[in-house]
Amino acid sequence: MNAFKDAGHLFRLAGVFLAGILLFLVIREFLVPKSFGEYGHYRGAALAEIAARPLHYAGHDTCETCHADVLEKKKDGKHAHVNCETCHGALANHADDPASVTPQKLDTAVLCVRCHEANAAKPRGFPQVVSADHSNGLACDTCHQPHSPAITAGGAK
Amino acid sequence: MQGVEGFMYPNEVELQWSVLIVLYPFLTGLVAGAFILASLERVFNVEAVKPTYRLALLTALAFLLVAPLPLQLHLGHPERSFEMYLTPHSTSAMAMFGFVYLWYLMAVLVLEIWLDYRRDIVVLSQTTTGLTRLIYRALTLGSSNISEHALHIDDRVGWVITLIGIPSAFLLHGYVGFIFGSIKANPWWSTPLMPVVFIFSAMVSGIAAVMLLYMLLTWLRKQTIDMRCVDTIAQYLFYTFLIDFTLEMLDLIHRIYESDESFRSLDFMVHTKLYVSHILVQIILGTITPILLLASTQVLKISDMARKRIYATAGCLTMIGIFAMRWNVVIGGQLFSKSFLGYTTYKMGLVTREGLLTAIVLTLLPLVILWGLVKLLPPWPEKSPAVPGASAAH
Numbered sequence: 001m002n003a004f005k006d007a008g009h010l011f012r013l014a015g016v017f018l019a020g021i022l023l024f025l026v027i028r029e030f031l032v033p034k035s036f037g038e039y040g041h042y043r044g045a046a047l048a049e050i051a052a053r054p055l056h057y058a059g060h061d062t063c064e065t066c067h068a069d070v071l072e073k074k075k076d077g078k079h080a081h082v083n084c085e086t087c088h089g090a091l092a093n094h095a096d097d098p099a100s101v102t103p104q105k106l107d108t109a110v111l112c113v114r115c116h117e118a119n120a121a122k123p124r125g126f127p128q129v130v131s132a133d134h135s136n137g138l139a140c141d142t143c144h145q146p147h148s149p150a151i152t153a154g155g156a157k
Numbered sequence: 158m159q160g161v162e163g164f165m166y167p168n169e170v171e172l173q174w175s176v177l178i179v180l181y182p183f184l185t186g187l188v189a190g191a192f193i194l195a196s197l198e199r200v201f202n203v204e205a206v207k208p209t210y211r212l213a214l215l216t217a218l219a220f221l222l223v224a225p226l227p228l229q230l231h232l233g234h235p236e237r238s239f240e241m242y243l244t245p246h247s248t249s250a251m252a253m254f255g256f257v258y259l260w261y262l263m264a265v266l267v268l269e270i271w272l273d274y275r276r277d278i279v280v281l282s283q284t285t286t287g288l289t290r291l292i293y294r295a296l297t298l299g300s301s302n303i304s305e306h307a308l309h310i311d312d313r314v315g316w317v318i319t320l321i322g323i324p325s326a327f328l329l330h331g332y333v334g335f336i337f338g339s340i341k342a343n344p345w346w347s348t349p350l351m352p353v354v355f356i357f358s359a360m361v362s363g364i365a366a367v368m369l370l371y372m373l374l375t376w377l378r379k380q381t382i383d384m385r386c387v388d389t390i391a392q393y394l395f396y397t398f399l400i401d402f403t404l405e406m407l408d409l410i411h412r413i414y415e416s417d418e419s420f421r422s423l424d425f426m427v428h429t430k431l432y433v434s435h436i437l438v439q440i441i442l443g444t445i446t447p448i449l450l451l452a453s454t455q456v457l458k459i460s461d462m463a464r465k466r467i468y469a470t471a472g473c474l475t476m477i478g479i480f481a482m483r484w485n486v487v488i489g490g491q492l493f494s495k496s497f498l499g500y501t502t503y504k505m506g507l508v509t510r511e512g513l514l515t516a517i518v519l520t521l522l523p524l525v526i527l528w529g530l531v532k533l534l535p536p537w538p539e540k541s542p543a544v545p546g547a548s549a550a551h
Binding site for chain 1: 164166167242243244246263271297299300302304306307310314496498
Protein backbone atom coordinates (compact mmCIF):
# COMPACT_ATOMS: atom_id res chain seq x y z
CA MET A 1 0.00 0.00 0.00
CA ASN A 2 2.83 2.34 0.99
CA ALA A 3 4.66 1.47 -2.19
CA PHE A 4 1.63 2.56 -4.20
CA LYS A 5 1.43 5.81 -2.25
CA ASP A 6 5.11 6.57 -2.75
CA ALA A 7 4.82 5.80 -6.44
CA GLY A 8 1.81 8.11 -6.79
CA HIS A 9 3.78 10.65 -8.85
CA LEU A 10 4.67 7.91 -11.34
CA PHE A 11 0.99 7.11 -11.79
CA ARG A 12 0.36 10.82 -12.36
CA LEU A 13 3.10 10.84 -14.97
CA ALA A 14 1.62 7.74 -16.60
CA GLY A 15 -1.73 9.60 -16.58
CA VAL A 16 -0.14 12.59 -18.37
CA PHE A 17 1.35 10.27 -21.01
CA LEU A 18 -1.96 8.44 -21.39
CA ALA A 19 -3.82 11.74 -21.73
CA GLY A 20 -1.30 12.81 -24.37
CA ILE A 21 -1.77 9.57 -26.31
CA LEU A 22 -5.57 9.85 -26.08
CA LEU A 23 -5.43 13.46 -27.26
CA PHE A 24 -3.27 12.37 -30.17
CA LEU A 25 -5.72 9.61 -31.08
CA VAL A 26 -8.63 12.07 -31.02
CA ILE A 27 -6.68 14.55 -33.21
CA ARG A 28 -5.73 11.69 -35.50
CA GLU A 29 -9.37 10.69 -35.86
CA PHE A 30 -10.19 14.20 -37.12
CA LEU A 31 -7.12 14.81 -39.26
CA VAL A 32 -6.66 11.53 -41.13
CA PRO A 33 -9.00 11.48 -44.13
CA LYS A 34 -11.58 8.70 -43.99
CA SER A 35 -10.49 7.15 -47.28
CA PHE A 36 -6.80 6.98 -46.27
CA GLY A 37 -5.40 3.48 -46.76
CA GLU A 38 -8.35 2.29 -48.86
CA TYR A 39 -6.04 1.19 -51.69
CA GLY A 40 -2.55 2.00 -50.39
CA HIS A 41 -0.61 4.57 -48.40
CA TYR A 42 -2.64 7.47 -49.77
CA ARG A 43 -6.13 8.97 -49.73
CA GLY A 44 -8.48 6.67 -51.69
CA ALA A 45 -10.83 9.55 -52.56
CA ALA A 46 -7.93 11.30 -54.32
CA LEU A 47 -8.39 8.97 -57.31
CA ALA A 48 -11.95 10.14 -57.95
CA GLU A 49 -10.92 13.78 -57.42
CA ILE A 50 -8.08 13.48 -59.92
CA ALA A 51 -10.34 11.68 -62.41
CA ALA A 52 -12.86 14.54 -62.16
CA ARG A 53 -10.30 17.21 -63.09
CA PRO A 54 -10.68 18.76 -66.58
CA LEU A 55 -8.68 17.16 -69.36
CA HIS A 56 -5.92 19.22 -70.96
CA TYR A 57 -4.68 16.71 -73.52
CA ALA A 58 -6.92 15.63 -76.37
CA GLY A 59 -4.89 12.54 -77.28
CA HIS A 60 -3.42 11.74 -80.71
CA ASP A 61 -6.52 9.77 -81.79
CA THR A 62 -8.54 12.97 -81.54
CA CYS A 63 -5.91 14.95 -83.52
CA GLU A 64 -5.83 12.35 -86.27
CA THR A 65 -9.55 12.62 -86.94
CA CYS A 66 -8.97 16.05 -88.56
CA HIS A 67 -5.24 16.01 -89.37
CA ALA A 68 -5.03 12.84 -91.47
CA ASP A 69 -2.49 14.57 -93.81
CA VAL A 70 -0.01 14.97 -90.95
CA LEU A 71 -0.52 11.35 -89.93
CA GLU A 72 0.35 10.36 -93.48
CA LYS A 73 3.61 12.37 -93.31
CA LYS A 74 4.55 10.99 -89.93
CA LYS A 75 3.90 7.33 -90.44
CA ASP A 76 7.20 6.37 -92.14
CA GLY A 77 9.42 8.86 -90.33
CA LYS A 78 11.39 8.69 -87.08
CA HIS A 79 8.71 10.70 -85.28
CA ALA A 80 5.93 8.22 -86.09
CA HIS A 81 5.55 7.32 -82.44
CA VAL A 82 5.95 10.84 -81.06
CA ASN A 83 2.44 11.96 -80.12
CA CYS A 84 1.21 15.30 -81.48
CA GLU A 85 0.91 16.99 -78.11
CA THR A 86 4.47 16.07 -77.15
CA CYS A 87 5.59 18.99 -79.33
CA HIS A 88 2.44 21.03 -79.82
CA GLY A 89 1.46 21.00 -76.14
CA ALA A 90 -1.90 20.23 -74.51
CA LEU A 91 -4.64 21.04 -77.00
CA ALA A 92 -7.91 19.67 -75.60
CA ASN A 93 -9.35 23.21 -75.90
CA HIS A 94 -8.47 23.28 -79.59
CA ALA A 95 -10.07 19.86 -80.13
CA ASP A 96 -13.25 21.06 -78.42
CA ASP A 97 -13.44 24.28 -80.39
CA PRO A 98 -11.06 24.22 -83.42
CA ALA A 99 -12.37 27.46 -84.85
CA SER A 100 -11.69 29.81 -81.95
CA VAL A 101 -8.68 28.11 -80.29
CA THR A 102 -5.74 27.86 -82.67
CA PRO A 103 -2.39 26.41 -81.66
CA GLN A 104 0.64 28.70 -81.74
CA LYS A 105 3.30 28.25 -84.37
CA LEU A 106 6.26 26.48 -82.77
CA ASP A 107 9.81 27.83 -82.78
CA THR A 108 11.81 24.79 -83.88
CA ALA A 109 15.13 26.43 -82.92
CA VAL A 110 14.03 26.14 -79.30
CA LEU A 111 11.78 23.09 -79.38
CA CYS A 112 13.92 20.46 -81.14
CA VAL A 113 17.01 20.90 -78.97
CA ARG A 114 14.99 19.92 -75.91
CA CYS A 115 15.41 16.34 -77.12
CA HIS A 116 18.24 16.54 -79.64
CA GLU A 117 20.89 18.71 -77.93
CA ALA A 118 23.97 16.52 -77.47
CA ASN A 119 24.38 15.12 -73.96
CA ALA A 120 26.63 12.26 -72.84
CA ALA A 121 23.77 10.87 -70.74
CA LYS A 122 21.72 10.09 -73.87
CA PRO A 123 21.95 6.72 -75.63
CA ARG A 124 24.56 6.71 -78.40
CA GLY A 125 22.05 5.79 -81.10
CA PHE A 126 19.78 8.73 -80.32
CA PRO A 127 20.11 11.55 -82.90
CA GLN A 128 21.79 14.46 -81.13
CA VAL A 129 23.73 17.53 -82.22
CA VAL A 130 25.59 20.43 -80.70
CA SER A 131 23.07 22.94 -82.01
CA ALA A 132 25.47 25.91 -82.01
CA ASP A 133 27.84 24.03 -84.35
CA HIS A 134 25.13 22.21 -86.28
CA SER A 135 22.82 25.05 -87.30
CA ASN A 136 24.27 28.20 -85.74
CA GLY A 137 20.90 29.38 -84.44
CA LEU A 138 19.01 28.62 -87.63
CA ALA A 139 15.53 27.15 -87.07
CA CYS A 140 15.61 23.36 -87.52
CA ASP A 141 12.68 23.33 -89.92
CA THR A 142 14.78 25.29 -92.43
CA CYS A 143 16.21 21.89 -93.43
CA HIS A 144 14.20 19.26 -91.48
CA GLN A 145 10.49 18.66 -91.73
CA PRO A 146 9.55 17.96 -88.08
CA HIS A 147 6.82 15.46 -88.95
CA SER A 148 9.36 13.33 -90.80
CA PRO A 149 12.78 14.80 -90.02
CA ALA A 150 15.19 12.74 -92.15
CA ILE A 151 16.70 14.75 -95.04
CA THR A 152 16.44 12.82 -98.30
CA ALA A 153 18.35 13.32 -101.54
CA GLY A 154 15.54 15.53 -102.78
CA GLY A 155 15.63 17.83 -99.74
CA ALA A 156 13.22 18.01 -96.84
CA LYS A 157 10.14 15.89 -97.28
CA MET B 158 28.79 25.21 -66.60
CA GLN B 159 30.43 27.10 -63.75
CA GLY B 160 31.44 24.85 -60.85
CA VAL B 161 30.90 21.66 -62.84
CA GLU B 162 33.77 19.55 -64.14
CA GLY B 163 33.25 16.66 -66.51
CA PHE B 164 29.80 15.17 -66.85
CA MET B 165 27.02 15.48 -64.28
CA TYR B 166 23.48 14.21 -64.65
CA PRO B 167 21.10 17.20 -64.67
CA ASN B 168 19.72 16.45 -61.18
CA GLU B 169 23.22 16.25 -59.68
CA VAL B 170 24.46 19.71 -60.61
CA GLU B 171 22.82 21.45 -57.66
CA LEU B 172 23.16 19.85 -54.23
CA GLN B 173 19.83 18.92 -52.67
CA TRP B 174 21.13 18.31 -49.16
CA SER B 175 22.59 21.52 -47.79
CA VAL B 176 24.64 22.55 -44.75
CA LEU B 177 21.50 22.06 -42.62
CA ILE B 178 21.60 18.34 -43.39
CA VAL B 179 25.23 18.45 -42.24
CA LEU B 180 24.10 20.08 -39.03
CA TYR B 181 21.40 17.51 -38.33
CA PRO B 182 23.63 14.45 -37.73
CA PHE B 183 26.07 16.73 -35.91
CA LEU B 184 23.37 17.81 -33.44
CA THR B 185 21.85 14.34 -32.93
CA GLY B 186 25.37 12.98 -32.47
CA LEU B 187 25.93 15.39 -29.61
CA VAL B 188 22.65 14.22 -28.05
CA ALA B 189 23.54 10.53 -28.24
CA GLY B 190 27.10 11.12 -27.07
CA ALA B 191 26.12 13.33 -24.13
CA PHE B 192 23.51 10.80 -23.03
CA ILE B 193 25.93 7.89 -23.21
CA LEU B 194 28.38 9.83 -21.04
CA ALA B 195 25.60 10.48 -18.49
CA SER B 196 24.65 6.79 -18.57
CA LEU B 197 28.20 5.78 -17.63
CA GLU B 198 27.77 7.37 -14.24
CA ARG B 199 24.31 5.95 -13.72
CA VAL B 200 24.60 2.39 -14.95
CA PHE B 201 28.29 1.68 -14.53
CA ASN B 202 28.64 3.73 -11.36
CA VAL B 203 31.57 5.85 -12.57
CA GLU B 204 31.77 8.25 -9.62
CA ALA B 205 34.44 10.44 -11.22
CA VAL B 206 32.14 11.81 -13.94
CA LYS B 207 29.29 12.53 -11.52
CA PRO B 208 29.76 16.35 -11.66
CA THR B 209 28.80 16.22 -15.35
CA TYR B 210 25.88 13.79 -15.05
CA ARG B 211 23.06 16.30 -14.95
CA LEU B 212 24.82 18.73 -17.28
CA ALA B 213 25.15 15.93 -19.84
CA LEU B 214 21.43 15.15 -19.61
CA LEU B 215 20.45 18.81 -20.03
CA THR B 216 22.91 19.17 -22.92
CA ALA B 217 21.33 16.14 -24.61
CA LEU B 218 17.85 17.63 -24.16
CA ALA B 219 18.85 21.09 -25.42
CA PHE B 220 20.43 19.65 -28.57
CA LEU B 221 17.61 17.14 -29.13
CA LEU B 222 15.01 19.93 -29.07
CA VAL B 223 16.88 21.76 -31.85
CA ALA B 224 17.86 18.65 -33.86
CA PRO B 225 14.66 18.48 -35.99
CA LEU B 226 14.77 22.20 -36.89
CA PRO B 227 17.38 21.86 -39.67
CA LEU B 228 15.19 19.19 -41.27
CA GLN B 229 12.08 21.36 -40.93
CA LEU B 230 13.85 24.32 -42.51
CA HIS B 231 15.26 22.15 -45.28
CA LEU B 232 11.93 20.60 -46.20
CA GLY B 233 9.67 23.61 -45.65
CA HIS B 234 6.05 23.04 -44.61
CA PRO B 235 6.87 22.03 -41.02
CA GLU B 236 3.18 21.23 -40.40
CA ARG B 237 3.50 18.27 -42.75
CA SER B 238 6.02 16.53 -40.48
CA PHE B 239 3.13 15.70 -38.15
CA GLU B 240 1.81 13.39 -40.90
CA MET B 241 4.62 10.98 -39.99
CA TYR B 242 2.77 10.29 -36.76
CA LEU B 243 -0.75 10.44 -38.18
CA THR B 244 -0.15 7.95 -40.97
CA PRO B 245 2.97 5.93 -40.09
CA HIS B 246 4.77 4.49 -43.10
CA SER B 247 6.44 1.38 -41.78
CA THR B 248 8.63 0.65 -44.82
CA SER B 249 10.25 4.08 -44.98
CA ALA B 250 13.32 4.52 -42.78
CA MET B 251 13.00 8.31 -42.89
CA ALA B 252 9.28 8.28 -41.99
CA MET B 253 9.78 5.90 -39.06
CA PHE B 254 12.57 8.08 -37.73
CA GLY B 255 9.90 10.36 -36.26
CA PHE B 256 8.99 7.59 -33.84
CA VAL B 257 12.62 6.94 -32.92
CA TYR B 258 13.03 10.64 -32.19
CA LEU B 259 9.82 10.83 -30.13
CA TRP B 260 10.69 7.69 -28.20
CA TYR B 261 14.10 9.04 -27.32
CA LEU B 262 12.81 12.50 -26.39
CA MET B 263 9.78 11.51 -24.34
CA ALA B 264 10.34 7.97 -23.10
CA VAL B 265 14.02 8.35 -22.32
CA LEU B 266 15.39 11.85 -21.94
CA VAL B 267 12.48 13.85 -20.51
CA LEU B 268 11.54 10.97 -18.21
CA GLU B 269 15.05 10.50 -16.90
CA ILE B 270 15.58 14.22 -16.31
CA TRP B 271 12.22 14.49 -14.55
CA LEU B 272 12.93 11.56 -12.24
CA ASP B 273 16.41 12.79 -11.45
CA TYR B 274 15.30 16.35 -10.75
CA ARG B 275 11.99 15.56 -9.05
CA ARG B 276 13.30 16.21 -5.55
CA ASP B 277 14.74 19.57 -6.60
CA ILE B 278 11.58 20.47 -8.53
CA VAL B 279 9.38 19.78 -5.48
CA VAL B 280 11.67 21.78 -3.20
CA LEU B 281 11.90 24.67 -5.67
CA SER B 282 8.10 24.69 -6.10
CA GLN B 283 7.91 25.41 -2.37
CA THR B 284 10.74 27.91 -2.10
CA THR B 285 10.35 30.08 -5.20
CA THR B 286 7.72 32.68 -6.01
CA GLY B 287 5.84 34.08 -8.99
CA LEU B 288 6.03 32.55 -12.47
CA THR B 289 8.96 30.24 -11.67
CA ARG B 290 6.92 28.75 -8.83
CA LEU B 291 4.08 28.04 -11.27
CA ILE B 292 6.51 26.33 -13.68
CA TYR B 293 7.95 24.17 -10.90
CA ARG B 294 4.47 23.37 -9.59
CA ALA B 295 3.37 22.25 -13.04
CA LEU B 296 6.51 20.10 -13.27
CA THR B 297 5.70 18.37 -9.96
CA LEU B 298 2.43 17.14 -11.55
CA GLY B 299 0.76 17.94 -8.25
CA SER B 300 2.77 15.45 -6.22
CA SER B 301 5.16 16.75 -3.58
CA ASN B 302 6.07 13.35 -2.20
CA ILE B 303 9.84 13.32 -1.78
CA SER B 304 9.99 10.79 1.03
CA GLU B 305 13.05 8.57 1.14
CA HIS B 306 11.06 5.66 -0.24
CA ALA B 307 9.57 7.73 -3.07
CA LEU B 308 13.05 8.97 -4.07
CA HIS B 309 14.34 5.41 -3.88
CA ILE B 310 11.60 4.35 -6.32
CA ASP B 311 12.60 7.25 -8.61
CA ASP B 312 16.19 6.11 -8.46
CA ARG B 313 15.33 2.52 -9.40
CA VAL B 314 12.97 3.56 -12.22
CA GLY B 315 15.58 6.07 -13.43
CA TRP B 316 18.17 3.31 -13.52
CA VAL B 317 15.91 1.12 -15.66
CA ILE B 318 15.21 4.04 -18.01
CA THR B 319 18.95 4.70 -18.36
CA LEU B 320 19.42 1.03 -19.16
CA ILE B 321 16.78 1.29 -21.89
CA GLY B 322 18.22 4.68 -22.84
CA ILE B 323 21.66 3.37 -23.82
CA PRO B 324 20.42 1.17 -26.69
CA SER B 325 17.94 3.96 -27.52
CA ALA B 326 20.82 6.44 -27.85
CA PHE B 327 22.61 3.94 -30.09
CA LEU B 328 19.39 3.49 -32.06
CA LEU B 329 18.90 7.25 -32.46
CA HIS B 330 22.27 7.88 -33.99
CA GLY B 331 22.77 4.47 -35.55
CA TYR B 332 19.53 5.16 -37.41
CA VAL B 333 20.92 8.41 -38.85
CA GLY B 334 23.93 6.43 -40.08
CA PHE B 335 21.60 3.72 -41.40
CA ILE B 336 19.72 6.25 -43.53
CA PHE B 337 22.98 7.21 -45.25
CA GLY B 338 24.46 3.69 -45.24
CA SER B 339 21.40 2.17 -46.88
CA ILE B 340 21.46 4.42 -49.96
CA LYS B 341 22.80 1.83 -52.37
CA ALA B 342 22.99 4.26 -55.31
CA ASN B 343 25.66 6.31 -53.54
CA PRO B 344 28.98 4.47 -53.08
CA TRP B 345 30.32 7.22 -50.77
CA TRP B 346 27.54 6.41 -48.28
CA SER B 347 26.55 2.83 -48.95
CA THR B 348 28.42 0.78 -46.35
CA PRO B 349 27.05 -1.22 -43.40
CA LEU B 350 29.84 0.36 -41.33
CA MET B 351 28.09 3.73 -41.57
CA PRO B 352 25.75 3.29 -38.53
CA VAL B 353 28.66 2.05 -36.38
CA VAL B 354 30.93 4.91 -37.47
CA PHE B 355 28.11 7.37 -36.79
CA ILE B 356 27.54 5.97 -33.28
CA PHE B 357 31.19 6.15 -32.30
CA SER B 358 31.69 9.60 -33.81
CA ALA B 359 28.53 10.65 -31.93
CA MET B 360 30.02 9.41 -28.68
CA VAL B 361 33.26 11.26 -29.44
CA SER B 362 31.51 14.56 -30.18
CA GLY B 363 29.06 14.25 -27.25
CA ILE B 364 31.79 13.46 -24.73
CA ALA B 365 33.94 16.32 -26.05
CA ALA B 366 30.98 18.73 -25.94
CA VAL B 367 30.09 17.89 -22.33
CA MET B 368 33.75 18.14 -21.30
CA LEU B 369 34.08 21.58 -22.93
CA LEU B 370 30.75 22.80 -21.52
CA TYR B 371 31.65 21.59 -18.03
CA MET B 372 35.02 23.35 -18.16
CA LEU B 373 33.55 26.53 -19.62
CA LEU B 374 30.58 26.74 -17.23
CA THR B 375 32.75 25.94 -14.19
CA TRP B 376 35.15 28.68 -15.25
CA LEU B 377 32.27 31.13 -15.77
CA ARG B 378 30.90 30.22 -12.33
CA LYS B 379 34.39 30.90 -10.89
CA GLN B 380 34.49 27.39 -9.42
CA THR B 381 37.34 24.90 -9.45
CA ILE B 382 37.34 22.34 -12.22
CA ASP B 383 37.24 18.81 -10.80
CA MET B 384 40.40 17.42 -12.43
CA ARG B 385 39.53 13.83 -11.56
CA CYS B 386 36.30 14.32 -13.49
CA VAL B 387 37.81 15.90 -16.62
CA ASP B 388 40.72 13.42 -16.56
CA THR B 389 38.23 10.54 -16.64
CA ILE B 390 36.14 12.15 -19.38
CA ALA B 391 39.28 12.85 -21.42
CA GLN B 392 40.27 9.22 -20.98
CA TYR B 393 36.89 8.09 -22.33
CA LEU B 394 37.21 10.56 -25.16
CA PHE B 395 40.64 9.17 -26.01
CA TYR B 396 39.52 5.52 -26.08
CA THR B 397 36.27 6.23 -27.95
CA PHE B 398 38.19 8.35 -30.45
CA LEU B 399 40.64 5.50 -31.04
CA ILE B 400 37.78 3.11 -31.81
CA ASP B 401 36.12 5.72 -34.04
CA PHE B 402 39.35 6.42 -35.93
CA THR B 403 40.03 2.67 -36.30
CA LEU B 404 36.57 2.12 -37.79
CA GLU B 405 36.97 5.02 -40.21
CA MET B 406 40.39 3.75 -41.28
CA LEU B 407 38.93 0.24 -41.67
CA ASP B 408 36.33 1.68 -44.01
CA LEU B 409 39.02 3.60 -45.92
CA ILE B 410 41.39 0.61 -46.23
CA HIS B 411 38.52 -1.60 -47.29
CA ARG B 412 37.56 0.85 -50.03
CA ILE B 413 41.15 1.21 -51.23
CA TYR B 414 41.74 -2.56 -51.31
CA GLU B 415 38.36 -3.36 -52.84
CA SER B 416 38.79 -0.59 -55.49
CA ASP B 417 35.35 -1.05 -57.00
CA GLU B 418 34.15 0.92 -60.01
CA SER B 419 33.55 4.05 -57.92
CA PHE B 420 36.99 4.12 -56.35
CA ARG B 421 38.88 6.21 -58.91
CA SER B 422 36.17 8.85 -58.87
CA LEU B 423 35.99 9.01 -55.06
CA ASP B 424 39.79 8.94 -54.73
CA PHE B 425 40.08 11.87 -57.14
CA MET B 426 37.43 13.77 -55.15
CA VAL B 427 39.24 13.22 -51.84
CA HIS B 428 42.46 14.52 -53.39
CA THR B 429 40.83 17.59 -54.95
CA LYS B 430 37.47 19.01 -53.83
CA LEU B 431 37.44 17.31 -50.42
CA TYR B 432 41.17 17.60 -49.72
CA VAL B 433 40.92 20.48 -47.25
CA SER B 434 37.78 19.34 -45.40
CA HIS B 435 38.60 15.62 -45.41
CA ILE B 436 42.36 15.17 -45.24
CA LEU B 437 43.41 18.40 -43.53
CA VAL B 438 40.46 19.32 -41.30
CA GLN B 439 38.82 15.98 -40.52
CA ILE B 440 41.73 13.55 -40.39
CA ILE B 441 44.82 15.61 -39.53
CA LEU B 442 43.44 18.56 -37.54
CA GLY B 443 40.24 17.04 -36.16
CA THR B 444 41.25 13.44 -35.47
CA ILE B 445 45.00 12.73 -35.35
CA THR B 446 45.90 15.97 -33.53
CA PRO B 447 43.33 15.58 -30.68
CA ILE B 448 44.19 11.87 -30.37
CA LEU B 449 47.89 12.75 -30.00
CA LEU B 450 47.08 15.54 -27.54
CA LEU B 451 44.90 13.22 -25.45
CA ALA B 452 47.51 10.46 -25.68
CA SER B 453 50.13 12.85 -24.32
CA THR B 454 48.02 13.36 -21.17
CA GLN B 455 47.82 9.59 -20.74
CA VAL B 456 51.54 8.90 -20.95
CA LEU B 457 53.24 12.09 -19.73
CA LYS B 458 53.13 13.78 -16.34
CA ILE B 459 51.57 17.13 -17.11
CA SER B 460 50.50 19.88 -14.69
CA ASP B 461 46.79 20.53 -14.06
CA MET B 462 46.80 23.86 -15.88
CA ALA B 463 48.53 22.41 -18.93
CA ARG B 464 46.15 19.43 -18.96
CA LYS B 465 43.14 21.76 -18.86
CA ARG B 466 44.54 23.63 -21.86
CA ILE B 467 45.26 20.41 -23.70
CA TYR B 468 41.73 19.12 -23.00
CA ALA B 469 40.17 22.40 -24.15
CA THR B 470 42.26 22.39 -27.35
CA ALA B 471 41.63 18.70 -28.02
CA GLY B 472 37.90 19.16 -27.31
CA CYS B 473 37.57 22.08 -29.73
CA LEU B 474 39.56 20.27 -32.44
CA THR B 475 37.38 17.18 -31.90
CA MET B 476 34.21 19.19 -32.45
CA ILE B 477 35.70 20.69 -35.63
CA GLY B 478 36.80 17.23 -36.77
CA ILE B 479 33.40 15.61 -36.18
CA PHE B 480 31.61 18.51 -37.90
CA ALA B 481 34.01 18.06 -40.84
CA MET B 482 33.19 14.33 -40.85
CA ARG B 483 29.45 15.11 -41.15
CA TRP B 484 30.26 17.68 -43.85
CA ASN B 485 32.36 15.22 -45.82
CA VAL B 486 29.69 12.53 -45.61
CA VAL B 487 26.72 14.73 -46.54
CA ILE B 488 28.29 17.21 -48.96
CA GLY B 489 31.00 14.83 -50.24
CA GLY B 490 28.35 12.29 -51.18
CA GLN B 491 26.76 14.78 -53.53
CA LEU B 492 29.83 16.30 -55.18
CA PHE B 493 30.55 13.46 -57.61
CA SER B 494 28.40 12.21 -60.45
CA LYS B 495 26.88 8.75 -60.12
CA SER B 496 28.22 8.27 -63.65
CA PHE B 497 31.70 8.69 -62.04
CA LEU B 498 32.53 11.09 -64.86
CA GLY B 499 32.27 14.49 -63.21
CA TYR B 500 32.12 16.69 -60.13
CA THR B 501 30.04 19.62 -59.02
CA THR B 502 30.52 22.37 -56.41
CA TYR B 503 28.50 23.15 -53.31
CA LYS B 504 27.47 26.79 -53.26
CA MET B 505 26.33 27.65 -49.77
CA GLY B 506 23.93 30.56 -49.40
CA LEU B 507 24.64 33.16 -46.73
CA VAL B 508 21.36 34.71 -45.63
CA THR B 509 18.99 32.13 -47.08
CA ARG B 510 16.66 29.56 -45.51
CA GLU B 511 19.36 26.91 -45.78
CA GLY B 512 22.37 29.19 -45.65
CA LEU B 513 25.32 29.81 -43.38
CA LEU B 514 23.51 32.27 -41.10
CA THR B 515 20.69 29.79 -40.42
CA ALA B 516 23.26 27.10 -39.68
CA ILE B 517 25.07 29.38 -37.21
CA VAL B 518 21.79 30.30 -35.46
CA LEU B 519 20.80 26.62 -35.22
CA THR B 520 24.20 25.77 -33.76
CA LEU B 521 23.93 28.47 -31.12
CA LEU B 522 20.25 27.89 -30.32
CA PRO B 523 20.88 24.69 -28.25
CA LEU B 524 23.33 26.68 -26.12
CA VAL B 525 20.65 29.31 -25.46
CA ILE B 526 18.16 26.54 -24.55
CA LEU B 527 20.81 24.93 -22.36
CA TRP B 528 21.34 28.25 -20.59
CA GLY B 529 17.58 28.37 -19.86
CA LEU B 530 17.55 24.75 -18.71
CA VAL B 531 20.56 25.31 -16.44
CA LYS B 532 18.76 28.32 -14.91
CA LEU B 533 15.58 26.31 -14.40
CA LEU B 534 17.17 23.05 -13.33
CA PRO B 535 20.64 23.78 -11.91
CA PRO B 536 22.85 20.78 -12.64
CA TRP B 537 25.49 21.57 -10.05
CA PRO B 538 25.61 19.24 -7.01
CA GLU B 539 26.43 22.11 -4.60
CA LYS B 540 23.38 24.07 -5.85
CA SER B 541 20.93 21.28 -4.96
CA PRO B 542 18.21 23.07 -2.93
CA ALA B 543 17.76 22.12 0.73
CA VAL B 544 14.39 20.83 1.89
CA PRO B 545 12.68 23.75 3.72
CA GLY B 546 11.61 22.18 7.05
CA ALA B 547 10.12 18.77 7.68
CA SER B 548 6.77 19.66 6.06
CA ALA B 549 8.30 19.40 2.60
CA ALA B 550 9.05 15.73 3.12
CA HIS B 551 5.49 14.67 2.33
